[in-house]
Amino acid sequence: MPFWPPQILPSALYPLLQQGLKTLFPEALWDLPPDPQKRQVALTFDDGPHPEYTPTLLQVLQEFQVPATFFVLGERVQRWPHLARKIRQQSHGIGLHGWQHRSFTQLSRGELLQSLRRSQDTLVAACGGTPEEYRAVRPPNGLFWPRTLTDLRSWGYLPVMWSVVPEDWLCPPVAVVVERVLNQVRPGSLIVLHDGVQGGSQVAEVVCRLIPALGEQGFDFVRLPLSGKLPSCRGN
Numbered sequence: 001m002p003f004w005p006p007q008i009l010p011s012a013l014y015p016l017l018q019q020g021l022k023t024l025f026p027e028a029l030w031d032l033p034p035d036p037q038k039r040q041v042a043l044t045f046d047d048g049p050h051p052e053y054t055p056t057l058l059q060v061l062q063e064f065q066v067p068a069t070f071f072v073l074g075e076r077v078q079r080w081p082h083l084a085r086k087i088r089q090q091s092h093g094i095g096l097h098g099w100q101h102r103s104f105t106q107l108s109r110g111e112l113l114q115s116l117r118r119s120q121d122t123l124v125a126a127c128g129g130t131p132e133e134y135r136a137v138r139p140p141n142g143l144f145w146p147r148t149l150t151d152l153r154s155w156g157y158l159p160v161m162w163s164v165v166p167e168d169w170l171c172p173p174v175a176v177v178v179e180r181v182l183n184q185v186r187p188g189s190l191i192v193l194h195d196g197v198q199g200g201s202q203v204a205e206v207v208c209r210l211i212p213a214l215g216e217q218g219f220d221f222v223r224l225p226l227s228g229k230l231p232s233c234r235g236n
């Protein structure tokens with residue numbers, strides 16, 4: 001069976017689910033590396049770029065001088081390359097979310113690898129750099145087979161998962177999304193929000209409220225650590 005965070009769960013259950021999956025699949029990044037001296041969290045955004053929602057979100061992040069990491073769809077980067085360039089120009093991290101928003105469990109191994117490589121090539125064309133700079137991968141819908149993570153690592157990719165899931169794609173009120181994050185967050189959390197079609201319409205307002213609230217709790221914001229010794233992502 002595939003493993004994924006269910007689409008609708010009581011908020012209090014997500015941390016328990018995350019801990020269980022983290023134990024089963026330690027080869028993925030589920031949290032920031034522990035640092036007892038710091039209270040760090042990472043803001044991450046899936047499903048973009050979006051021509052309306054992403055620029056507004058980037059403006060909020062710039063105003064607060066907060067770094068983030070965007071897991072983009074290659075097809076959307078192809079349609080709006082200037083938005084991917086703007087993400088990079090503002091020094092945010094960029095990872096892969098597949099070419100289209102298709103669960104990795106629906107793709108053959110060859111289709112998945114092609115999807116990722118095509119997305120990397122599109123990012124290189126839009127933003128510059130090398131394919132190795134775009135090797136962090138978050139599976140759409142959180143769906144994956146156990147073999148998927150093994151394949152990603154052997155191909156030179158870094159599987160990135162989640163710590164905090166407020167289900168913003170279902171578009172509950174902004175205050176509810178913020179409250180869910182604050183209830184789930186802890187030092188090292190990877191917070192998942194969306195700047196695509198589902199959830200993106202209110203993501204800028206969510207972040208505008210969330211950053212000060214987390215700051216009051218003593219949290220600092222960091223980009224995901226996407227470096228590390230892995231094989232070339234152009235390996236077979």
